[in-house]
Amino acid sequence: MSVWQLALREIRHRRLNSAMTLLSVTIAVGCLVGSQALLRSDEIQTTRILAVKQTEVEAAIQTRQDEVQKAGKELQDATRKNMLKLGFNILILPEKQDTSELHLSGALSETMPESHVKALAASTIITVNHLLPSITKRITWPEKETEIILYGTRGEVPILHRGAMKKELLEAVAPGSMVVGYDLQQKLGLKVDDEVELLGKTFKVAKLHPERGSSDDVTVWLNLKETQELLGMENLINAILALECECAGDRITEIRAEIAKLLPGTQVMERYSTAVTRAEGRARAKELADAALVEEKENGRKILEREERTRVDIQDRHYGLVATLVPVALVGCSLWISLLAITNVRQRSHEIGILRAIGLSSRQILSLLLTKSLLTGLIGGVIGCAAGLLVGVQFSGLPAVLDGWQQLFESEAVLAIVVLSPILAPALAAAASWPTALQAARRDPAVVLQGE
Amino acid sequence: MLVELKDLTKTYTGRDGNVRAVDGISLQVDSGQFLSLQGPSGCGKSTLLLMSGGLLAPESGTVEVGGENPYAMNPDARSAFRARHIGFVFQQFHLVPYLTVLENVLAPSIATGGRGIDGMDRARELVAQFGLEHRGGHVPGELSSGERQRTALARALFNRPNLLLADEPTGNLDYENSQIVLKYLREFVTDGGAVLLVTHDPVAAEKADRTIQLHDGRINES
Numbered sequence: 019m020s021v022w023q024l025a026l027r028e029i030r031h032r033r034l035n036s037a038m039t040l041l042s043v044t045i046a047v048g049c050l051v052g053s054q055a056l057l058r059s060d061e062i063q064t065t066r067i068l069a070v071k072q073t074e075v076e077a078a079i080q081t082r083q084d085e086v087q088k089a090g091k092e093l094q095d096a097t098r099k100n101m102l103k104l105g106f107n108i109l110i111l112p113e114k115q116d117t118s119e120l121h122l123s124g125a126l127s128e129t130m131p132e133s134h135v136k137a138l139a140a141s142t143i144i145t146v147n148h149l150l151p152s153i154t155k156r157i158t159w160p161e162k163e164t165e166i167i168l169y170g171t172r173g174e175v176p177i178l179h180r181g182a183m184k185k186e187l188l189e190a191v192a193p194g195s196m197v198v199g200y201d202l203q204q205k206l207g208l209k210v211d212d213e214v215e216l217l218g219k220t221f222k223v224a225k226l227h228p229e230r231g232s233s234d235d236v237t238v239w240l241n242l243k244e245t246q247e248l249l250g251m252e253n254l255i256n257a258i259l260a261l262e263c264e265c266a267g268d269r270i271t272e273i274r275a276e277i278a279k280l281l282p283g284t285q286v287m288e289r290y291s292t293a294v295t296r297a298e299g300r301a302r303a304k305e306l307a308d309a310a311l312v313e314e315k316e317n318g319r320k321i322l323e324r325e326e327r328t329r330v331d332i333q334d335r336h337y338g339l340v341a342t343l344v345p346v347a348l349v350g351c352s353l354w355i356s357l358l359a360i361t362n363v364r365q366r367s368h369e370i371g372i373l374r375a376i377g378l379s380s381r382q383i384l385s386l387l388l389t390k391s392l393l394t395g396l397i398g399g400v401i402g403c404a405a406g407l408l409v410g411v412q413f414s415g416l417p418a419v420l421d422g423w424q425q426l427f428e429s430e431a432v433l434a435i436v437v438l439s440p441i442l443a444p445a446l447a448a449a450a451s452w453p454t455a456l457q458a459a460r461r462d463p464a465v466v467l468q469g470e
Numbered sequence: 471m472l473v474e475l476k477d478l479t480k481t482y483t484g485r486d487g488n489v490r491a492v493d494g495i496s497l498q499v500d501s502g503q504f505l506s507l508q509g510p511s512g513c514g515k516s517t518l519l520l521m522s523g524g525l526l527a528p529e530s531g532t533v534e535v536g537g538e539n540p541y542a543m544n545p546d547a548r549s550a551f552r553a554r555h556i557g558f559v560f561q562q563f564h565l566v567p568y569l570t571v572l573e574n575v576l577a578p579s580i581a582t583g584g585r586g587i588d589g590m591d592r593a594r595e596l597v598a599q600f601g602l603e604h605r606g607g608h609v610p611g612e613l614s615s616g617e618r619q620r621t622a623l624a625r626a627l628f629n630r631p632n633l634l635l636a637d638e639p640t641g642n643l644d645y646e647n648s649q650i651v652l653k654y655l656r657e658f659v660t661d662g663g664a665v666l667l668v669t670h671d672p673v674a675a676e677k678a679d680r681t682i683q684l685h686d687g688r689i690n691e692s
Contacts, residue, residue, distance in 0.1 A: 019573060019576045019579050019589070021580060024569075024577075024580065027569060030568070031567065031568030368562075368564055369564075369566050372558075372560075372564035373577070374549065375525060375552065375558050376552070376553060377549050377550060377553020377554070377582065378553075379546040379550065462526075464525045468516065468517075
C-alpha cells in the first residue's frame with residue numbers, strides 16, 4: 019500500500035471535509051480565473067463596440083460627404099446649365115473702354131489686339147472658358163438707312179489646356195454670310211438666303227434669330243475678319259466674351275486677378291444674372307452641406323469619445339472589483355482550507371498515532387496529509403478554472419462563440435492563469451494545510467495513544 | 471535477551487504537581503517468553519509498555535530491543551525500527567476506519583516499503599491465519615469486537631516482528647474472544663517471539679509465563 023492509496027481512501031471516507039476543501043479551492047481559483055476572463059472580455063467587448071461605433075460614425079460621415087458631393091455636383095451642373103442657357107457673362111474689354119457706353123448704346127469704341135485671344139487660349143487660365151473675340155460697333159446701314167449694331171465674330175477659340183470643346187455657345191458666322199436680329203428682319207423683310215448689301219459688300223442671309231427682347235434684335239452678325247475689313251479695324255477687337263467657369267459664388271475677383279496677369283491693359287466686367295443668383299443659392303446649399311459634414315464629424319468624434327469613456331469606466335469598475343475580490347477570495351479560501359485541515363487532523367489523531375506506532379515516519383505522515391491537499395487542490399483547480407472562465411465570460415456578455423473564446427485566450431494573462439492553475443491550486447491547498455500537517459506529523463504518538 | 475530495560479524512570483507534570491509514573495524499573499524479556507504486567511490503574515503499566523516499544527522516551531535509564539537502543543536513533547530511524555521489530559496491539563484496536571480488514575493488515579507495508587504481490591500475499595496469509603477471509607473486504611465499522619482485535623493482531627504481525635507489545639488487548643472482548651486472542655499470543659511466543667502483555671485481567675495474566683506486579687511505578691514480582 020502507498021501513501022497515495024491511503025490518501026485517496028481517506029478522501030472518499032471523509033467526503034464532507036474533502037468536498038469543502040475542494041469547494042474552497044474551486045472558489046479561489048474560480049475567482050482568479052474568472053476575474054482575468056472578465057477583464058479580457060471587457061477588452062474584447064470594448065474593441066468590438068468601438069469598432070462598431072467607428073463604422074457607424076464613418077457611415078454617417080460618408081452619407082454627409084455624399085450629400086456634400088451631390089450638392090456640389092448639383093451646384094456645378096446648375097451653374098453650368100444656367101450659364102450655358104444665358105450665354106456669356108464675362109466681358110474682357112480694353113482698359114480705357116468706358117463701360118457706360120456699352121450700357122447706353124450697346125456698342126464699344128475702344129479696341130485691343132486680336133492676339134489677346136490667342137494669349138488667353140494658350141494660357142493655363144481656369145476661371146473662364148468659351149472665349150469669343152468680337153467687334154461690336156453701332157453704325158448706320160447706309161443701304162438700308164437704318165441704325166444697327168454690327169457684331170463681328172469668328173466663333174469660339176478653344177482653351178488649349180482644356181482639350182476639345184464640347185459645344186460652342188455661339189456658332190461662327192461663315193465668310194460672306196450674315197445673321198440678322200428679329201427687329202431688323204421684320205423691318206427690312208429679310209428672309210434666309212436673301213442677298214443684301216452692307217457697306218458695299220454683298221452678304222447672304224444665313225440665319226434669322228427669333229425675338230430676344232434685347233439689343234440682339236437690332237444686331238447684324240458678320241464674320242470677324244470681314245467686319246474688321248469693313249470697319250478698317252484689321253487685327254483689332256473690342257471685346258472678348260467668356261463664360262465664367264462652373265463654380266459657385268462670387269469669383270469675379272479671382273477672374274480679374276487671373277486675367278490681369280495674362281492680359282495687362284484690359285478690364286473685366288461681369289454680367290450679373292439670375293444664373294449667378296441661382297448658383298449662389300446652390301452655393302449656399304453646398305455651404306450648409308459642408309457645415310453639416312463638419313458637424314457630423316464632430317458629433318462622430320464626440321460619440322466615439324463618449325463610448326470610449328463609458329467602456330473605460332466599466333473596465334475601471336471591473337478592475338476595482340477584481341483588485342478587491344480576488345485577494346479577499348484567496349485569503350478567505352486559504353483560511354478556510356486551514357480550518358478544514360485542523361478539523362481533519364483532529365478527527366484523525368488516533369489514526370495518525372497508530373500509523374506512527376506501526377512505523378510510519380513523520381515525513382510519511384506529512385506526505386499523507388499533504389497528498390490529500392494536493393489531490394483536492396488539483397481537482398478543485400481544474401473545476402475552478404473551467405467555472406471561472408464560464409462565469410467570467412457570461413458576466414461580461416461576450417458572445418459564446420469560438421471566435422470569442424479564441425480571442426479570450428490571446429491574452430497572456432488569461433493563458434498564463436489557465437495553464438498555471440493546475441499547479442497553483444494544489445500549491446495553495448498544500449500551503450494552507452502545511453502548518454497543521456507539519457504539527458500533526460511531529461506530534462508524539464505516545465501522547466495520542468496514552469490519551470485513551 | 472530480546473528486551474532489556476534498565477532503571478527506567480518517567481515523570482509526568484500535571485495540575486497537581488509531578489507524578490512519577492515509572493520509578494527505576496529494570497526487567498528483561500527473552501525470546502520465547504510471555505511476560506505480563508499487572509497492577510491497578512495508574513501504576514505505570516502502559517507507560518512502561520510504550521517506553522519498551524520506542525514510543526515514549528524515558529526520563530532516565532536505557533531500553534534495548536534486540537541489542538539496539540531505539541532512543542539513540544533519530545525519530546525516523548526509530549519509526550523504521552519499530553516497523554521491523556515491534557508489533558502493537560491496543561485495547562481500542564486503533565484500526566484505520568476507512569480501510570478494509572485486508573488493507574488494515576497491509577498498512578504497515580507503507581513503513582517498510584513492502585508493496586505489490588509480496589505484501590498482498592503476506593496480508594492474505596495473515597487474514598486467513600486469523601480466520602478473517604470472509605471479512606477481508608469489510609471496514610472496521612462492520613466487524614465484531616473480536617474480529618477487530620484479530621485484525622489488529624494480524625496487522626501487528628505483518629512485518630514479522632520479534633516483539634509484541636499488547637496493552638489490554640482483551641479489555642473490550644468477551645471471554646470467548648479473549649481466549650482466542652490469548653491463544654494467538656501464546657502461538658507467537660511458541661514460534662520464538664516475545665510478548666509483553668499489560669493487563670489487569672487475572673485470567674489473561676494466567677496465560678503468561680511470568681507476571682510482574684507494578685505498584686506506584688515500581689515492581690512487585692510474584
